[in-house]
Amino acid sequence: MLALLSLPALAVMAALLFVPVAWLVALSFIDEHGSVTIANYSRLLADGSLFKSMTLTVQLALVVTLICAVVGYTLAYAITLMPRWLQTISLALVALPFWTSALVRTYAWLVLLQRKGVINKILVGSDLVSEPLHLVHNLVGTMIGMVHIMLPFMVFPLYAAMQRIDADLMRASLGLGASVFYTFRRVYLSQSLPSLAAGIILVFVLSLGFYITPAILGGGRVMVIAMIIERDVNLHLNWGPASAIAVLFLLSVLGLFAIVGRFLSVERIFQGRA
């Protein structure tokens, strides 16, 4: 009976996920004349730019995830310590940009970070630097923009978990003679770890697929995978090469999850349980 009830859900999954992915895989083996080929793959492997771009995409996602984890954890913890009314305001401040379009926020960073932007004006005006810094149209600007967009994905699950941690447990640990660091590590961190892991995976996976932010803040030289796909569609006007990149990247991410899955259960991470 239960199996029968899950049929509609399976049908939706099949129509919206499995069929398109299967189609994508099929397209990647078809050349511009419609015949079956592996040329799309051999071209990619021969061409170093794909590997370079994949490495860059993964590195960028890792750094953004790391910054989000450190900043997000600190921020979420700080919010739990605040009085109730300040918590509401702080959470609203985290959520507010979350409701604004990523495109608008990205352009806002462009205005702030550029050579004659607000930040450089303050830095040069206060004699902290003699020349305006290159804060945008490069990797630095891309990272700043991505961290800003990704931060709420880290803060909200962490805040929810930290809210549930019983402060008496910490007091008990300290009262029993444990050091502050030991208490944090064994009592607090271990209880917030599943949410931290959930946040990390969420931010990492979403960061892998970024397009707008690197395209606008990267100055054309931060060529992430999504941009390579766009370039290939425009350059070849043919879905084959672009599909091949997407398939290769999908496989890499699945491979990554397989490795992560050896240490952490993905289902349990998303359920938020330890």
Add this chain to the structure above:
Amino acid sequence: MSNKSRLIGALAAASMLLGSAAFSAQAQTTVTYAGWGGHTSESVLTGLFADAGKLNVSVRDELSGGWSGIKAHLVSGAPGWDIADIGFARCEEASQAGLLMPIDYSIIDKSKIPAALAQENYIGTYTFSYGLAYQKKNYAEVPQTWADFWDVQKYPGRRSMNAQGLYALEAALLADGVKPEDVYSTLKTSDGVDRAFKKLEELRPAIAVWWRSPADVMQLMRDGEVDMAVFPNGRAMTLALDGIEVGFQWNQAFLDMTGWLMPKNAPNAEAAMKLIDSALDPVNQANFAVKSGYGPANPKAFDTGIISADLMAWMPTAPENLAKQVLVDPTWYASDAARAAYERFSKLIQ
């Protein structure tokens, strides 16, 4: 006359009017034009197609979806379009792929436009240029050539070029001392391509931004984010009209063309050819130039008095500007060698 008979008279007159309107609508041919939409399409409809009524043609306006849209339309053999609007390089590519209807020069008067614009399977209808734009305040001495663009000692500052490599290889060759008339013949050899890349490599550290759209580079110059850029003339005009201190160098600028092509299965080819012929008339060309900021294809447009002297200074095809520029060769951009070169370019900036 009683009220009643007056009413009957009015009704009769109205029905006659309606009848004649229906009659003329039937006789009219509808030509479908696939354009860029927005301001450009509007300028085409009201400027270049101003005589459609006289030709008893009504124009249906559609969005082409750019080159990917046009190519998809041509390849699929979808019906409905008579004229599509796209850059010359893409026209040439479509022509080589055998997707186009030949232009009927017994209907269209070739003599209205320069010979380079009257191609067998497509026809140049308006022009634009990409040249060197610079922040006037930063340079006491005006940069004159692409060699100056490359000279970071004499002209320090941040540069910006197109991320797809448009006009970049040509500029590199000119900076390396190739004569303007030899640029494309040099590019068509593999040594020439290598030479261009070698020169580009030199300038690469000075390129602060590889821009992705004309709107991008306009903003970069407006904000003072970069000091020099490969820049479209229309945007330079807009900045100048806004009072921004940006200069545009016509010398060695790349004069490019937008062409009209007709799909092989164009339903109303004859009416479309007549419409194209009328679009090349000096008055229509001049009105279009005023509305859009694009350069007319017919040089006689400048003799109509419609284009002011101020505007003329911004027109790529104004005689004074024309002489200084390099004519873009669509056969280069349509070639396999070019495709390979621009793939190589995208690796250079990566």
